[in-house]
Amino acid sequence: MDIAVLGTGSVGRAVSARLDQLGHAVALGTRDPEATTARDDHAAWAATSPGVRLMTFADAAATAELLVNASSGVVTLEVLRSAAVGDRDGTVLLDISNPLDFSGGFPPTLTVKDTDSLAEQIQREFAGLRVVKALNTLTAELMVHPGTLPEPTTVFVCGDDADAKATVTGLLESFGHADVIDLGDLSSARGAEMFMPLWLRIMGALGTGSFNIKVVR
Amino acid sequence: MDIAVLGTGSVGRAVSARLDQLGHAVALGTRDPEATTARDDHAAWAATSPGVRLMTFADAAATAELLVNASSGVVTLEVLRSAAVGDRDGTVLLDISNPLDFSGGFPPTLTVKDTDSLAEQIQREFAGLRVVKALNTLTAELMVHPGTLPEPTTVFVCGDDADAKATVTGLLESFGHADVIDLGDLSSARGAEMFMPLWLRIMGALGTGSFNIKVVR
Numbered sequence: 110m111d112i113a114v115l116g117t118g119s120v121g122r123a124v125s126a127r128l129d130q131l132g133h134a135v136a137l138g139t140r141d142p143e144a145t146t147a148r149d150d151h152a153a154w155a156a157t158s159p160g161v162r163l164m165t166f167a168d169a170a171a172t173a174e175l176l177v178n179a180s181s182g183v184v185t186l187e188v189l190r191s192a193a194v195g196d197r198d199g200t201v202l203l204d205i206s207n208p209l210d211f212s213g214g215f216p217p218t219l220t221v222k223d224t225d226s227l228a229e230q231i232q233r234e235f236a237g238l239r240v241v242k243a244l245n246t247l248t249a250e251l252m253v254h255p256g257t258l259p260e261p262t263t264v265f266v267c268g269d270d271a272d273a274k275a276t277v278t279g280l281l282e283s284f285g286h287a288d289v290i291d292l293g294d295l296s297s298a299r300g301a302e303m304f305m306p307l308w309l310r311i312m313g314a315l316g317t318g319s320f321n322i323k324v325v326r
Numbered sequence: 327m328d329i330a331v332l333g334t335g336s337v338g339r340a341v342s343a344r345l346d347q348l349g350h351a352v353a354l355g356t357r358d359p360e361a362t363t364a365r366d367d368h369a370a371w372a373a374t375s376p377g378v379r380l381m382t383f384a385d386a387a388a389t390a391e392l393l394v395n396a397s398s399g400v401v402t403l404e405v406l407r408s409a410a411v412g413d414r415d416g417t418v419l420l421d422i423s424n425p426l427d428f429s430g431g432f433p434p435t436l437t438v439k440d441t442d443s444l445a446e447q448i449q450r451e452f453a454g455l456r457v458v459k460a461l462n463t464l465t466a467e468l469m470v471h472p473g474t475l476p477e478p479t480t481v482f483v484c485g486d487d488a489d490a491k492a493t494v495t496g497l498l499e500s501f502g503h504a505d506v507i508d509l510g511d512l513s514s515a516r517g518a519e520m521f522m523p524l525w526l527r528i529m530g531a532l533g534t535g536s537f538n539i540k541v542v543r
Contacts, residue, residue, distance in 0.1 A: 216513070216516070218440055218441060219439075219440050222436075222439060222440055222520075223435055223436050223439055223523070224435060258542050258543070259542065260542055262542050263539075265524075265528075267527075290528060290531050290532070291531060292524075292527040292528065292530070292531050293527060293530060293531060296433070297527040297530075299433070299523050300523035300524035300525075300526065300527040300528075301524060301527075303439075303520040303521075303523050303524065304520070304521060304524045306440070306516050306517035306520050307482075307509075307517035307518060307520065307521045308517075309517065310484075310509040310510060310514040310517040310518075311482075311507060311509065311517075311541060313509070313510060313514075314507050314508060314509050314510060315507070315541075315543055317543065319543060320541050320542060320543035321541075321542055322480075322539040322540065322541055322542070323539065323540045323542050324528060324532075324537050324538075324539055325475050325476065325477055325479050325537060325538055325539070325540050326475070326532055326534065326536060326537035
Protein backbone atom coordinates (compact mmCIF):
# COMPACT_ATOMS: atom_id res chain seq x y z
CA MET A 110 0.00 0.00 0.00
CA ASP A 111 1.05 3.60 -0.61
CA ILE A 112 1.23 5.07 2.91
CA ALA A 113 2.09 8.55 4.22
CA VAL A 114 3.34 8.80 7.79
CA LEU A 115 3.09 12.37 9.08
CA GLY A 116 5.60 13.21 11.78
CA THR A 117 9.27 12.29 12.29
CA GLY A 118 9.33 11.74 16.06
CA SER A 119 9.78 8.32 17.63
CA VAL A 120 6.32 7.19 16.51
CA GLY A 121 6.73 8.34 12.91
CA ARG A 122 10.12 6.72 12.65
CA ALA A 123 9.05 3.41 14.17
CA VAL A 124 5.88 3.14 12.10
CA SER A 125 7.45 4.21 8.80
CA ALA A 126 10.39 1.83 9.27
CA ARG A 127 8.08 -1.07 10.05
CA LEU A 128 5.81 -0.33 7.09
CA ASP A 129 8.85 -0.15 4.83
CA GLN A 130 10.07 -3.47 6.21
CA LEU A 131 6.65 -4.98 5.45
CA GLY A 132 6.90 -3.93 1.81
CA HIS A 133 4.70 -0.84 1.71
CA ALA A 134 5.62 2.28 -0.25
CA VAL A 135 6.24 4.76 2.55
CA ALA A 136 6.45 8.54 2.40
CA LEU A 137 7.51 10.18 5.66
CA GLY A 138 6.12 13.69 5.93
CA THR A 139 7.83 16.49 7.80
CA ARG A 140 7.53 20.26 7.90
CA ASP A 141 10.96 20.94 6.48
CA PRO A 142 12.78 17.97 4.93
CA GLU A 143 16.10 19.82 4.89
CA ALA A 144 15.90 20.56 8.61
CA THR A 145 14.93 16.96 9.35
CA THR A 146 17.81 15.65 7.26
CA ALA A 147 20.19 17.94 9.14
CA ARG A 148 19.27 16.43 12.51
CA ASP A 149 22.21 14.75 14.25
CA ASP A 150 20.55 11.36 14.39
CA HIS A 151 18.76 11.38 11.05
CA ALA A 152 21.37 9.82 8.77
CA ALA A 153 21.89 6.82 11.05
CA TRP A 154 18.15 6.21 11.26
CA ALA A 155 17.55 6.74 7.55
CA ALA A 156 20.26 4.22 6.72
CA THR A 157 18.24 1.52 8.48
CA SER A 158 15.12 2.31 6.43
CA PRO A 159 16.38 3.21 2.96
CA GLY A 160 12.95 2.74 1.39
CA VAL A 161 11.30 5.51 3.41
CA ARG A 162 11.14 8.69 1.32
CA LEU A 163 11.31 11.92 3.32
CA MET A 164 9.23 14.81 1.94
CA THR A 165 6.97 17.67 2.99
CA PHE A 166 3.67 16.89 4.71
CA ALA A 167 1.77 17.94 1.60
CA ASP A 168 3.90 15.93 -0.83
CA ALA A 169 3.69 12.86 1.41
CA ALA A 170 -0.08 13.04 1.74
CA ALA A 171 -0.86 13.93 -1.86
CA THR A 172 -1.27 10.44 -3.27
CA ALA A 173 -1.22 8.11 -0.27
CA GLU A 174 -3.89 5.42 0.03
CA LEU A 175 -3.53 5.50 3.82
CA LEU A 176 -2.54 8.40 6.07
CA VAL A 177 -0.92 7.93 9.46
CA ASN A 178 -0.94 10.81 11.92
CA ALA A 179 2.21 10.32 13.98
CA SER A 180 2.55 13.96 15.00
CA SER A 181 2.46 15.29 18.53
CA GLY A 182 -1.10 15.99 19.65
CA VAL A 183 -0.52 19.67 20.31
CA VAL A 184 0.38 20.26 16.65
CA THR A 185 -1.75 17.57 14.98
CA LEU A 186 -4.44 19.82 13.49
CA GLU A 187 -1.80 22.21 12.17
CA VAL A 188 0.16 19.31 10.65
CA LEU A 189 -2.94 17.92 8.96
CA ARG A 190 -3.74 21.35 7.54
CA SER A 191 -0.18 21.58 6.20
CA ALA A 192 -0.66 18.16 4.63
CA ALA A 193 -3.85 19.38 2.94
CA VAL A 194 -5.68 16.23 4.00
CA GLY A 195 -8.92 18.11 3.51
CA ASP A 196 -8.44 17.26 -0.18
CA ARG A 197 -8.23 13.51 0.50
CA ASP A 198 -11.92 12.62 0.96
CA GLY A 199 -12.51 8.93 1.59
CA THR A 200 -8.93 8.24 2.67
CA VAL A 201 -8.36 6.35 5.91
CA LEU A 202 -6.41 8.26 8.55
CA LEU A 203 -4.86 6.16 11.30
CA ASP A 204 -4.53 8.62 14.19
CA ILE A 205 -1.89 7.63 16.77
CA SER A 206 -1.55 11.01 18.45
CA ASN A 207 -2.16 11.86 22.09
CA PRO A 208 -3.48 15.27 23.15
CA LEU A 209 -0.79 15.80 25.76
CA ASP A 210 0.54 19.20 26.70
CA PHE A 211 3.92 18.96 28.43
CA SER A 212 4.46 22.74 28.53
CA GLY A 213 3.76 22.79 32.27
CA GLY A 214 6.10 19.88 33.01
CA PHE A 215 5.21 16.41 34.25
CA PRO A 216 2.53 15.17 34.46
CA PRO A 217 1.26 16.66 31.19
CA THR A 218 -2.32 17.87 30.91
CA LEU A 219 -4.80 16.73 28.29
CA THR A 220 -5.76 19.41 25.76
CA VAL A 221 -9.09 17.67 25.15
CA LYS A 222 -10.85 15.05 27.27
CA ASP A 223 -13.97 13.50 28.70
CA THR A 224 -16.64 14.88 26.36
CA ASP A 225 -14.44 15.14 23.27
CA SER A 226 -11.21 13.74 21.87
CA LEU A 227 -8.48 14.75 19.47
CA ALA A 228 -9.61 12.02 17.07
CA GLU A 229 -13.09 13.57 16.97
CA GLN A 230 -11.62 17.04 16.48
CA ILE A 231 -9.74 15.71 13.46
CA GLN A 232 -12.86 14.01 12.12
CA ARG A 233 -14.92 17.17 12.51
CA GLU A 234 -12.38 19.39 10.76
CA PHE A 235 -11.65 16.90 7.97
CA ALA A 236 -15.08 15.38 7.59
CA GLY A 237 -14.20 13.52 4.38
CA LEU A 238 -11.47 11.43 6.01
CA ARG A 239 -12.25 8.12 7.66
CA VAL A 240 -10.48 8.52 11.01
CA VAL A 241 -9.47 5.48 13.04
CA LYS A 242 -7.82 5.90 16.43
CA ALA A 243 -5.34 3.18 17.29
CA LEU A 244 -1.89 2.47 18.76
CA ASN A 245 -1.83 5.57 20.97
CA THR A 246 -1.86 3.34 24.07
CA LEU A 247 1.66 1.97 23.90
CA THR A 248 5.20 3.03 23.21
CA ALA A 249 6.50 3.43 19.65
CA GLU A 250 8.64 0.30 19.40
CA LEU A 251 5.87 -1.90 20.83
CA MET A 252 3.33 -0.44 18.41
CA VAL A 253 5.17 -2.14 15.58
CA HIS A 254 7.05 -4.96 17.33
CA PRO A 255 4.63 -6.23 20.00
CA GLY A 256 6.25 -9.64 19.82
CA THR A 257 9.18 -8.40 21.88
CA LEU A 258 6.95 -8.59 24.97
CA PRO A 259 6.80 -11.99 26.69
CA GLU A 260 3.16 -12.58 25.77
CA PRO A 261 0.46 -11.22 23.44
CA THR A 262 -1.13 -7.95 24.55
CA THR A 263 -4.11 -5.84 23.51
CA VAL A 264 -4.58 -2.83 21.25
CA PHE A 265 -7.74 -0.97 20.28
CA VAL A 266 -9.42 0.56 17.24
CA CYS A 267 -12.03 3.33 17.42
CA GLY A 268 -13.87 4.80 14.45
CA ASP A 269 -17.14 5.45 12.69
CA ASP A 270 -16.34 3.50 9.50
CA ALA A 271 -16.27 -0.31 9.69
CA ASP A 272 -14.20 -0.74 6.50
CA ALA A 273 -11.63 1.76 7.71
CA LYS A 274 -11.36 -0.07 11.03
CA ALA A 275 -10.93 -3.36 9.15
CA THR A 276 -8.08 -1.83 7.11
CA VAL A 277 -6.33 -0.58 10.24
CA THR A 278 -6.94 -3.85 12.08
CA GLY A 279 -5.27 -5.71 9.22
CA LEU A 280 -2.29 -3.39 9.48
CA LEU A 281 -2.05 -3.93 13.24
CA GLU A 282 -2.18 -7.68 12.72
CA SER A 283 0.62 -7.42 10.18
CA PHE A 284 2.66 -5.69 12.90
CA GLY A 285 2.10 -8.72 15.13
CA HIS A 286 -0.91 -7.67 17.22
CA ALA A 287 -3.02 -10.72 17.94
CA ASP A 288 -5.71 -9.07 20.12
CA VAL A 289 -7.34 -6.00 18.55
CA ILE A 290 -10.51 -4.85 20.34
CA ASP A 291 -12.96 -2.68 18.40
CA LEU A 292 -14.13 -0.16 21.00
CA GLY A 293 -16.92 1.22 18.82
CA ASP A 294 -17.47 4.59 17.20
CA LEU A 295 -14.95 7.41 17.22
CA SER A 296 -16.20 8.80 20.54
CA SER A 297 -14.57 5.76 22.14
CA ALA A 298 -11.25 7.43 21.33
CA ARG A 299 -11.92 9.53 24.44
CA GLY A 300 -11.26 6.43 26.49
CA ALA A 301 -8.16 5.48 24.53
CA GLU A 302 -6.73 9.00 24.87
CA MET A 303 -7.59 9.30 28.58
CA PHE A 304 -5.60 6.12 29.20
CA MET A 305 -2.41 8.15 28.77
CA PRO A 306 -2.29 9.57 32.33
CA LEU A 307 -2.40 6.00 33.70
CA TRP A 308 0.14 4.82 31.11
CA LEU A 309 2.54 7.60 32.13
CA ARG A 310 2.26 6.68 35.82
CA ILE A 311 2.82 3.00 35.08
CA MET A 312 5.89 3.99 33.07
CA GLY A 313 7.11 6.00 36.04
CA ALA A 314 6.51 3.11 38.43
CA LEU A 315 8.20 0.51 36.21
CA GLY A 316 10.99 2.82 35.04
CA THR A 317 10.35 1.83 31.43
CA GLY A 318 7.82 2.34 28.67
CA SER A 319 8.36 -1.21 27.44
CA PHE A 320 5.06 -2.61 28.63
CA ASN A 321 1.54 -2.96 27.32
CA ILE A 322 -1.78 -3.98 28.77
CA LYS A 323 -3.47 -7.26 28.03
CA VAL A 324 -7.21 -7.37 28.52
CA VAL A 325 -7.66 -10.67 30.35
CA ARG A 326 -11.19 -12.11 30.11
CA MET B 327 -8.88 -6.02 61.48
CA ASP B 328 -11.87 -3.86 62.37
CA ILE B 329 -13.01 -2.50 59.00
CA ALA B 330 -15.83 -0.15 57.98
CA VAL B 331 -17.08 -0.39 54.40
CA LEU B 332 -19.07 2.70 53.43
CA GLY B 333 -21.67 2.08 50.73
CA THR B 334 -24.04 -0.81 50.03
CA GLY B 335 -23.87 -0.94 46.25
CA SER B 336 -22.22 -3.80 44.36
CA VAL B 337 -18.75 -2.70 45.48
CA GLY B 338 -19.66 -2.35 49.16
CA ARG B 339 -21.38 -5.71 49.16
CA ALA B 340 -18.58 -7.55 47.40
CA VAL B 341 -15.82 -6.03 49.53
CA SER B 342 -17.63 -6.43 52.86
CA ALA B 343 -18.55 -10.04 52.10
CA ARG B 344 -14.97 -10.88 51.13
CA LEU B 345 -13.51 -9.19 54.22
CA ASP B 346 -15.99 -11.07 56.40
CA GLN B 347 -14.99 -14.32 54.71
CA LEU B 348 -11.33 -13.54 55.42
CA GLY B 349 -12.07 -13.16 59.12
CA HIS B 350 -12.17 -9.39 59.56
CA ALA B 351 -14.73 -7.65 61.77
CA VAL B 352 -16.80 -5.81 59.17
CA ALA B 353 -19.25 -2.95 59.66
CA LEU B 354 -21.18 -2.01 56.53
CA GLY B 355 -22.19 1.64 56.60
CA THR B 356 -25.29 3.01 54.95
CA ARG B 357 -27.33 6.19 55.16
CA ASP B 358 -30.45 4.53 56.55
CA PRO B 359 -30.06 0.93 57.76
CA GLU B 360 -33.82 0.39 57.87
CA ALA B 361 -34.21 1.44 54.24
CA THR B 362 -31.29 -0.76 53.20
CA THR B 363 -32.74 -3.73 55.10
CA ALA B 364 -36.07 -3.17 53.35
CA ARG B 365 -34.53 -3.53 49.88
CA ASP B 366 -35.90 -6.48 47.92
CA ASP B 367 -32.55 -8.16 47.54
CA HIS B 368 -31.01 -7.36 50.91
CA ALA B 369 -32.09 -10.37 52.95
CA ALA B 370 -30.77 -12.86 50.42
CA TRP B 371 -27.43 -11.07 50.26
CA ALA B 372 -27.16 -10.61 54.04
CA ALA B 373 -27.79 -14.32 54.56
CA THR B 374 -24.60 -15.08 52.61
CA SER B 375 -22.52 -12.76 54.82
CA PRO B 376 -23.95 -13.11 58.33
CA GLY B 377 -20.91 -11.57 59.97
CA VAL B 378 -21.31 -8.19 58.23
CA ARG B 379 -23.05 -5.76 60.59
CA LEU B 380 -25.20 -3.11 58.88
CA MET B 381 -25.24 0.29 60.60
CA THR B 382 -25.19 4.02 59.86
CA PHE B 383 -22.14 5.54 58.16
CA ALA B 384 -21.16 7.25 61.42
CA ASP B 385 -21.57 4.15 63.58
CA ALA B 386 -19.62 2.03 61.10
CA ALA B 387 -16.73 4.49 60.90
CA ALA B 388 -16.56 5.35 64.58
CA THR B 389 -14.06 2.71 65.69
CA ALA B 390 -12.80 1.11 62.49
CA GLU B 391 -9.05 0.61 62.04
CA LEU B 392 -9.51 0.80 58.27
CA LEU B 393 -12.11 2.69 56.25
CA VAL B 394 -13.22 1.64 52.78
CA ASN B 395 -15.01 4.15 50.58
CA ALA B 396 -17.30 2.05 48.40
CA SER B 397 -19.79 4.82 47.70
CA SER B 398 -20.62 6.26 44.31
CA GLY B 399 -18.23 9.04 43.36
CA VAL B 400 -20.93 11.67 43.00
CA VAL B 401 -21.90 11.27 46.69
CA THR B 402 -18.53 10.27 48.18
CA LEU B 403 -17.70 13.53 49.93
CA GLU B 404 -21.20 13.73 51.40
CA VAL B 405 -20.98 10.11 52.58
CA LEU B 406 -17.61 10.73 54.22
CA ARG B 407 -19.01 13.81 55.97
CA SER B 408 -21.95 11.72 57.22
CA ALA B 409 -19.46 9.17 58.49
CA ALA B 410 -17.60 11.91 60.37
CA VAL B 411 -14.27 10.62 59.09
CA GLY B 412 -12.80 14.02 59.87
CA ASP B 413 -12.56 12.71 63.44
CA ARG B 414 -10.48 9.70 62.42
CA ASP B 415 -7.02 11.24 62.00
CA GLY B 416 -4.35 8.72 61.05
CA THR B 417 -6.82 6.13 59.80
CA VAL B 418 -6.23 4.56 56.40
CA LEU B 419 -9.00 5.14 53.89
CA LEU B 420 -9.07 2.78 50.92
CA ASP B 421 -10.89 4.78 48.24
CA ILE B 422 -12.48 2.64 45.51
CA SER B 423 -14.84 5.27 44.13
CA ASN B 424 -14.98 6.62 40.60
CA PRO B 425 -16.00 10.22 39.87
CA LEU B 426 -18.54 9.25 37.23
CA ASP B 427 -21.70 11.24 36.58
CA PHE B 428 -24.30 9.15 34.74
CA SER B 429 -27.00 11.83 34.96
CA GLY B 430 -26.57 12.64 31.27
CA GLY B 431 -26.71 8.98 30.19
CA PHE B 432 -23.95 6.87 28.67
CA PRO B 433 -21.08 7.53 28.43
CA PRO B 434 -20.86 9.20 31.84
CA THR B 435 -18.73 12.29 32.36
CA LEU B 436 -15.99 12.64 34.94
CA THR B 437 -16.76 15.12 37.72
CA VAL B 438 -13.04 15.68 38.25
CA LYS B 439 -10.11 14.85 35.96
CA ASP B 440 -6.71 15.63 34.50
CA THR B 441 -5.38 18.14 37.05
CA ASP B 442 -7.20 16.75 40.09
CA SER B 443 -8.88 13.55 41.26
CA LEU B 444 -11.61 12.50 43.64
CA ALA B 445 -8.99 10.81 45.82
CA GLU B 446 -7.15 14.12 46.16
CA GLN B 447 -10.40 15.93 46.91
CA ILE B 448 -10.99 13.48 49.76
CA GLN B 449 -7.45 13.90 51.03
CA ARG B 450 -7.72 17.69 50.99
CA GLU B 451 -11.03 17.77 52.85
CA PHE B 452 -10.04 15.09 55.39
CA ALA B 453 -6.37 15.92 55.74
CA GLY B 454 -5.87 13.64 58.75
CA LEU B 455 -6.82 10.48 56.85
CA ARG B 456 -4.25 8.46 54.93
CA VAL B 457 -5.99 8.03 51.59
CA VAL B 458 -5.03 5.17 49.26
CA LYS B 459 -6.70 4.82 45.87
CA ALA B 460 -7.07 1.24 44.71
CA LEU B 461 -9.42 -1.28 43.07
CA ASN B 462 -11.41 1.35 41.14
CA THR B 463 -10.12 -0.12 37.87
CA LEU B 464 -12.10 -3.36 37.81
CA THR B 465 -15.55 -4.72 38.49
CA ALA B 466 -16.72 -5.50 42.03
CA GLU B 467 -16.51 -9.29 41.93
CA LEU B 468 -13.03 -9.23 40.40
CA MET B 469 -11.82 -6.75 43.02
CA VAL B 470 -12.17 -9.45 45.62
CA HIS B 471 -12.01 -12.68 43.58
CA PRO B 472 -9.39 -11.99 40.87
CA GLY B 473 -8.64 -15.69 40.71
CA THR B 474 -11.79 -16.29 38.67
CA LEU B 475 -9.98 -14.83 35.66
CA PRO B 476 -7.85 -17.27 33.64
CA GLU B 477 -4.56 -15.62 34.61
CA PRO B 478 -3.18 -13.11 37.12
CA THR B 479 -3.91 -9.45 36.36
CA THR B 480 -2.76 -6.09 37.68
CA VAL B 481 -4.15 -3.63 40.21
CA PHE B 482 -2.72 -0.33 41.43
CA VAL B 483 -2.21 1.62 44.63
CA CYS B 484 -1.82 5.41 44.80
CA GLY B 485 -1.16 7.43 47.95
CA ASP B 486 1.11 9.76 49.85
CA ASP B 487 1.74 7.44 52.83
CA ALA B 488 3.97 4.39 52.30
CA ASP B 489 2.69 2.53 55.37
CA ALA B 490 -0.91 3.06 54.31
CA LYS B 491 -0.11 1.74 50.83
CA ALA B 492 1.58 -1.29 52.40
CA THR B 493 -1.56 -1.97 54.48
CA VAL B 494 -3.80 -1.77 51.42
CA THR B 495 -1.39 -3.83 49.32
CA GLY B 496 -1.51 -6.56 51.97
CA LEU B 497 -5.30 -6.50 51.81
CA LEU B 498 -5.27 -6.74 48.01
CA GLU B 499 -2.88 -9.68 48.20
CA SER B 500 -5.21 -11.39 50.67
CA PHE B 501 -7.95 -11.02 48.05
CA GLY B 502 -5.73 -12.86 45.58
CA HIS B 503 -4.04 -10.04 43.68
CA ALA B 504 -0.52 -11.10 42.75
CA ASP B 505 0.56 -8.00 40.82
CA VAL B 506 0.05 -4.71 42.69
CA ILE B 507 1.83 -1.73 41.11
CA ASP B 508 2.54 1.29 43.31
CA LEU B 509 1.87 4.24 40.98
CA GLY B 510 3.29 6.82 43.36
CA ASP B 511 1.76 9.68 45.29
CA LEU B 512 -1.95 10.39 45.43
CA SER B 513 -1.88 12.55 42.30
CA SER B 514 -1.39 9.29 40.38
CA ALA B 515 -5.03 8.54 41.24
CA ARG B 516 -5.84 10.88 38.34
CA GLY B 517 -4.56 8.20 35.99
CA ALA B 518 -6.41 5.41 37.77
CA GLU B 519 -9.68 7.37 37.70
CA MET B 520 -9.28 8.46 34.07
CA PHE B 521 -8.97 4.79 33.11
CA MET B 522 -12.72 4.44 33.61
CA PRO B 523 -13.77 5.80 30.19
CA LEU B 524 -11.59 3.16 28.51
CA TRP B 525 -12.82 0.47 30.92
CA LEU B 526 -16.43 1.31 30.08
CA ARG B 527 -15.78 1.08 26.33
CA ILE B 528 -13.98 -2.25 26.72
CA MET B 529 -16.96 -3.49 28.73
CA GLY B 530 -19.23 -2.36 25.91
CA ALA B 531 -17.09 -4.09 23.30
CA LEU B 532 -16.80 -7.36 25.23
CA GLY B 533 -20.37 -7.32 26.52
CA THR B 534 -19.16 -8.03 30.05
CA GLY B 535 -17.37 -6.34 32.92
CA SER B 536 -15.62 -9.60 33.79
CA PHE B 537 -12.20 -8.62 32.59
CA ASN B 538 -9.14 -6.89 33.95
CA ILE B 539 -5.92 -5.56 32.54
CA LYS B 540 -2.58 -7.21 33.02
CA VAL B 541 0.48 -4.99 32.66
CA VAL B 542 2.77 -7.17 30.55
CA ARG B 543 6.45 -6.21 30.77
